[in-house]
Amino acid sequence: MDVAAYMVELGQQARAAARDVARSSTAVRNQALLATADLLDDSREELASANHKDLENGRANGLEEAMLDRLELTPARIDTMIEGLRQVASLPDPVGEITGMTYRPSGIQVGKMRVPLGVIGIIYESRPNVTVEAASLCLKSGNATILRGGSEAIHSNQAIAACLARGLVSAGLPETAVQVVSTTDRAAVGELITMPEYVDVIVPRGGKGLIERISRDARVPVIKHLDGVxxxxxxxxxxxxxxxxxxxxxxxxxxxxxxxxxxxxxxxxxxxxxxxxxxxxxxxxxxxxxxxxxxxxxxxxxxxxxxxxxxxxxxxxxxxxxxxxxxxxxxxxxxxxxxxxxxxxxxxxxxxxxxxxxxxxxxxxxxxxxxxxADGFEYGLGAEIGISTDKLHARGPVGLEGLTSQKYVVFGDGHIRT
Amino acid sequence: MDVAAYMVELGQQARAAARDVARSSTAVRNQALLATADLLDDSREELASANHKDLENGRANGLEEAMLDRLELTPARIDTMIEGLRQVASLPDPVGEITGMTYRPSGIQVGKMRVPLGVIGIIYESRPNVTVEAASLCLKSGNATILRGGSEAIHSNQAIAACLARGLVSAGLPETAVQVVSTTDRAAVGELITMPEYVDVIVPRGGKGLIERISRDARVPVIKHLDGVxxxxxxxxxxxxxxxxxxxxxxxxxxxxxxxxxxxxxxxxxxxxxxxxxxxxxxxxxxxxxxxxxxxxxxxxxxxxxxxxxxxxxxxxxxxxxxxxxxxxxxxxxxxxxxxxxxxxxxxxxxxxxxxxxxxxxxxxxxxxxxxxADGFEYGLGAEIGISTDKLHARGPVGLEGLTSQKYVVFGDGHIRT
Known part of the structure; x- marks a missing residue:
């Protein structure tokens, strides 16, 4: 498999899907989230069997007990994923809010509109529930997502991805709005973090080693924290x-x-x-x-x-x-x-x-x-994709707003500059 | 000269000065700006003679006419620098504003405080007036600055830097709050954009070639736009x-x-x-x-x-x-x-x-x-350090607010998490 070509294909599809997601209505995005919740609920057997494969492989490969625990999709964890999707659907939509509209001496009216970032790349380790959590926050905030989970969770993640794809399509959104990388080749990460033409920001979730590696090699902005001292x-x-x-x-x-x-x-x-x-x-x-x-x-x-x-x-x-x-x-x-x-x-x-x-x-x-x-839920953000200790863009707990940007909007009536 | 060691020294001094600037009062920062304006006014002869050296060298080195024109500090341009400093002093201080303070169900009170970014590196080409413009916006927004102007303007920039240093000191701020790189060695730029421990953000001002080079090689976030198509x-x-x-x-x-x-x-x-x-x-x-x-x-x-x-x-x-x-x-x-x-x-x-x-x-x-x-003045930002076409952090015309970040502030009364 040509990993570079595969990742470019995902990138191009995500970039195209991002336009559709960005202009979709709040109702459509919520519908996709709620449909996915129902589909996960209906797919408990498929999820369990896919997860079973990952656990078997993990044991065969000598994965340590703590890792196997994180990997397991218990019925309670599936409940939590479903509940999480419904909660994210119920949060206010950050996209499209216009603030600060004022008239300027020239007569133009200027303000700022909150807009999606575009394409968000998520890189994470063993927990398959991150697939749903991260995808739901990115979708709610109007973004397309490319997710790269740990190779040990590949079957679980693919099973979850199938539900997400069906949920998206049922709401009339492109299934490429959320894509889970299907190769376990580590080169995929290297490609994902060096495609600024297709990916607008990377959010790594995992240990300090992973995050340091990604920050060092990325050619795309990274929202991250390394340490909590x-x-x-x-x-x-x-x-x-x-x-x-x-x-x-x-x-x-x-x-x-x-x-x-x-x-x-x-x-x-x-x-x-x-x-x-x-x-x-x-x-x-x-x-x-x-x-x-x-x-x-x-x-x-x-x-x-x-x-x-x-x-x-x-x-x-x-x-x-x-x-x-x-x-x-x-x-x-x-x-x-x-x-x-x-x-x-x-x-x-x-x-x-x-x-x-x-x-x-x-x-x-x-x-x-x-x-x-110091936590997104405690601060009232409704959800949290992570905590940023960087100063640019998002700082502190990052919720839906941290997954958006702003643009200036100007209303005129044939105004020209003199 | 050991350029790397010299730049690290500037970086360390800037990082230390940034703490002093960040906690200085609005009045002190304004005083430094106004004092610098007066000092420039009193130093017209020194500025003209330093600029004369640069122009002579430029002519000797075969600089083209357009470049020599940009390099020239005419009395009118000195007036504009002085006027600019007084305008920036009169703008509202973005630092310290607290927004969104609300009580959470736990009883804590959470909001966001606007804070300086820290140390800003400015890289620019021939116009010496950029030294004053950029330094004044960074200082007003509570940041320390390291400026690297074009080598052809070195004497003019040093003469301006002397006024800035005296203005800072007269207001009780460290003169290292604004530092102009004194070497024309091009390696200085390479060092400046790869010191994330000392520099929080780089703002390049110049042609597309300069900005592309900096964006490609920087290990520090860059606020920039490449093209205006x-x-x-x-x-x-x-x-x-x-x-x-x-x-x-x-x-x-x-x-x-x-x-x-x-x-x-x-x-x-x-x-x-x-x-x-x-x-x-x-x-x-x-x-x-x-x-x-x-x-x-x-x-x-x-x-x-x-x-x-x-x-x-x-x-x-x-x-x-x-x-x-x-x-x-x-x-x-x-x-x-x-x-x-x-x-x-x-x-x-x-x-x-x-x-x-x-x-x-x-x-x-x-x-x-x-x-x-599409311009900072027309949009009511009061001033503009540049325009950003990136989506993270500042987007569109970047004024004082774009040179700041935010942090969460939490007020409790012995509150603990349960």
Whole structure:
């Protein structure tokens, strides 16, 4: 198989389909989403049997247990996919909104219209449910999509793709509006991320290795975040009760998520008072602490934090703790080590809260709230394709709006420039 | 000189200065702009003598007359730079605006704050006045800037840079907030566009060759447009008077600008009526027409338009003319040949105007208005650093807002996620 030629064909089909999707009505796109939900519901047997093949192959190829778990399409996961499609159908359509229409001195009327991006490439790893999630958000926002899932999920993804294709056609949209790459050849990824003429943006979903590779090699813009090295800073003017509650929640509510706190910063003025209380609660939750010298003066017996610890995204019950010289010390530490994902200050002091909000340059900055809130659903976006720590285009949780662009629209009445 | 080490030093200084600029008040940034305006006014002799050196060198190196003209800092151009600084100072500050603050069911309050991008790299050719224009827009929007002008303008740019540095320092800002690259070694550009750790975005200003080279080699996002192949489509339901007025203005008001019409599309239903009227007006203005077969059936004696003509950005008194099969024919032609800069439909028909607005995927789409309006000043942005035909981040004329990003801000009161 000529992978390059195959990918160009997908690209051309997607580019053509994107025009049809972009001008389709909200009702038509919703109809395609709801039809796909029904088709998935009617195709549970086909989905299970395709998934069974992937699981068998995975076991034969020695895939580890965690990977097999992610690969499995349980009935509950199929329910979730179906529910997700219906939820996305019920969200407001971002496309076509016109804002800021004003008259200019020349007499023309100028505003901005929200428009789809065009063709979105999604590259992901083992979970087949991402196929439905990503495709539904891209379709709802008026885009065509090319999806490249993990090779271990190829049969499951193809079975899901068949439902999507039938759903699209039943609503009068081209089936090429959502295409799942049918080859497991890794060269397909290389082609997908270097076709700016056919693909407008790439959204990778997966581990840091995958995302780094894609960002390095792409010739197409990438919406991504690499790391979530999130900080909570407990200021000397913090309410200790709120500080304990938020710090413990930010670390322990879930360990494996990108918005989990990985480093706790404590103002030197209250370190001796609050660190023992924090240590007790973290000990109860089984969280290992690693501290700077000054932390270890208060909390004897914990391990020394090294340079690596300040940079670490543990995704595990481990927490780096550092005593800092007030707000400036906290902001300096964050400027140096943060991955610009999410940081929170705990304080009752108005001026310090305001400075933290202004001076910390992360995609989410919080006051007296757990970093775990950094999430598309919690922010009211209705859904989330990912979180961006880049500054251009989308930043923070990316929902439907992040999958769109804007264009200027101008109304005249024969106006000319003089 | 070790160019790589020198550029890293500039990058590190810019990154550090960006923090200071980002947290500086509106008043301080305006003060720096106004002080620079006064300093330029006081330094007319130094500017003239530095510019004289560049002009002498240029003549000695055989620079062509048009280039020497662009290079020259006449008293009027110095006036314009000074006036520009004062205008930018008077514009509203985009930084810090918080929008969309709403309470979520969890009790947290979520909104978005507009923030500077960080460090902006500007690469431009001969005109030294770009140094002031670009630096002032970047500074106003809270960013640090590294500017790399053409080597032929090095003395003029250094003289301007000295005024900027003194203006910054007089307002209490670091002089490294605006840095003009002092080496003419071309390797400096290569370094500047491949330092994502120090530079957040590149804005190239110059010819297509320069911009293509930068886009191809950059490892940093680039805000750019390559071409302005702009179209006017005269629909069969057009008011002929408006059609003539707009088409002539779009082509002839200025020939060398990116928003000038390069191809005129005419609905077949009115081609026989309107083409002779158009041809007469264009002949009076000295515009050469090149037409498709059907155009040449009406306008005998004009040259045949080739595939190259549909792709051409003439920037000259030449116009390609094509007769198309109604709105669909026009939209198809535009989808194939447009550079996605600016397109305009002339029609009195509501449904066709609406379809053109929705289905044409360009950074500006107009109804009954001249493409020449696609401009930051005309759109009310106050100023313009360039026009973007990309879909991500800024699209269309880019003013101060296009030089900023947003971050999510979250207010809680000890809120945790459950």
């Amino acid at each position: 999130c900080h909570v800073y407990i200021d000397s003017h913090a309410d200790p009760e709120k500080a304990l509650k938020v710090a413990v929640n930010a670390k322990t509510q879930r360990y494996g998520t990108c918005n989990t706190m990985e480093t706790l910063l404590v103002d030197e003025e209250i370190a001796a008072d609050i660190l023992p209380l924090l240590a007790q609660q973290f000990a109860e939750k089984g969280v290992e602490l690693r501290g700077c010298d000054r932390t270890r003066q208060v909390l004897e017996g914990i391990d020394q934090a090294t340079e690596q610890d300040w940079q670490a995204e543990y995704l595990a019950p481990i927490l780096a703790v550092r005593v800092v010289e007030g707000l400036d010390g906290a902001i300096d530490h964050i400027a140096r080590y943060s991955s610009q994902h999410t940081e929170s200050i705990i304080t009752e002091n108005y001026t310090r809260a305001r400075r933290f909000l202004t001076e910390v340059d992360s995609s989410s900055v919080m006051v007296n709230a757990s970093t775990r809130f | 702009c179209h006017v489509y005269i629909d069969s339901h057009a008011d002929p008077e408006k059609a003539l007025k707009v088409a002539v203005n779009a082509k002839t008001q200025r020939y060398g600008t990116c928003n000038t019409m390069e191809t005129l599309l005419v609905d077949e239903e009115i081609a026989a009526d309107i083409l002779p009227l158009l041809a007469q007006q264009f002949a009076e203005k000295g515009v050469e027409l090149r037409g498709c077969d059907r155009t040449r059936q009406v306008l005998e004696g004009i040259d045949q338009a080739t595939e190259q003509d549909w792709q051409a950005e003439y920037l000259a008194p030449i116009l390609a003319v094509r007769v198309v099969e109604g709105l669909d024919g026009a939209i198809d032609h535009i989808a194939r040949y447009s550079s996605q800069h600016t397109e305009s439909i002339i029609t009195e028909n509501y449904t066709r105007a609406r379809r053109f607005l929705t289905e044409v995927d360009s950074s500006s789409v107009m109804v009954n208005a001249s493409t020449r309006f």
